[in-house]
Amino acid sequence: MAVDDNGSGLWTTRNGHGDAMHVGDLDPARPGLEEFKVDEDGSKPSSWMADARTGRIIWSTPANGDNGRGVSGDVWAGSPGAESWSSRVDGVRDPKGTVVASRKPSSINFLSWWDGDPVRELLDGTHIDKYGTSADTRLLTGSGVHSDNGTKATPSLSGDILGDWREEVVWPTTDNTALRIYSTPYETNTRITTLLHDTQYRTALAWQNTACNQPPHPSFFIGDGMTTAPRPTVDTP
Numbered sequence: 001m002a003v004d005d006n007g008s009g010l011w012t013t014r015n016g017h018g019d020a021m022h023v024g025d026l027d028p029a030r031p032g033l034e035e036f037k038v039d040e041d042g043s044k045p046s047s048w049m050a051d052a053r054t055g056r057i058i059w060s061t062p063a064n065g066d067n068g069r070g071v072s073g074d075v076w077a078g079s080p081g082a083e084s085w086s087s088r089v090d091g092v093r094d095p096k097g098t099v100v101a102s103r104k105p106s107s108i109n110f111l112s113w114w115d116g117d118p119v120r121e122l123l124d125g126t127h128i129d130k131y132g133t134s135a136d137t138r139l140l141t142g143s144g145v146h147s148d149n150g151t152k153a154t155p156s157l158s159g160d161i162l163g164d165w166r167e168e169v170v171w172p173t174t175d176n177t178a179l180r181i182y183s184t185p186y187e188t189n190t191r192i193t194t195l196l197h198d199t200q201y202r203t204a205l206a207w208q209n210t211a212c213n214q215p216p217h218p219s220f221f222i223g224d225g226m227t228t229a230p231r232p233t234v235d236t237p
């Protein structure tokens with residue numbers, strides 16, 4: 001459901017709890033924000049995308065038990081906008097719900113803007129990979145660190161906290177005596193104001209540290225073919 005800033009309910013799909021939800025400009029060709037979610041209730045659609053303002057379901061996949069993992073983000077330039085995939089649904093879907101690639105990424109967990117291009121990378125366990133339709137490419141292996149929460153494999157934090165718009169990952173050392181911050185070694189020609197200036201992203205950095213963690217999404221599209229990113233008119237406190 002969505003709650004207005006005065007505390008009253010705006011809408012609900014009545015699809016109940018799900019372990020993964022993503023809200024962002026997942027379909028840049030369509031005005032406004034979209035929501036992608038997987039459902040735990042085996043009688044509800046397994047996965048779906050909705051208009052984030054109204055809750056209207058844009059597309060969905062048939063009920064198929066407890067769909068425990070799902071991700072949506074632009075991880076592949078071969079199809080416009082976000083790719084969406086989940087544990088119990090075959091294939092990778094475009095923002096209209098059409099299967100555009102048969103091979104799902106090897107992980108269904110976090111995302112990270114890590115290398116120099118605006119297409120997002122996959123973050124899972126203590127590694128970062130780049131999606132490819134035949135195989136993923138490993139870009140980072142964190143050694144001497146660990147993730148938490150079993151198969152959910154959450155880092156201490158993932159998000160843009162230093163430098164430019166690319167995202168850092170924080171993991172605890174294996175002996176739990178220190179936190180390590182990993183930052184991208186890649187240069188980029190893409191200039192975007194630090195993402196913490198975006199209120200949605202800033203809020204997402206806070207809520208991803210509670211309950212079922214998920215990667216933060218900004219309120220605007222970052223990905224292949226993106227338009228010039230918005231610049232904040234005032235500094236966020």
Ligand SMILES: [Ca+2]
Pocket residue numbers: 024025026027028029030031032033034
């Ligand atoms: Ca949109």
Ligand SMILES: [Ca+2]
Pocket residue numbers: 073074075076077078079080081082083224
């Ligand atoms: Ca894409």
Ligand SMILES: [Ca+2]
Pocket residue numbers: 113114115116117118119120121
């Ligand atoms: Ca990238």
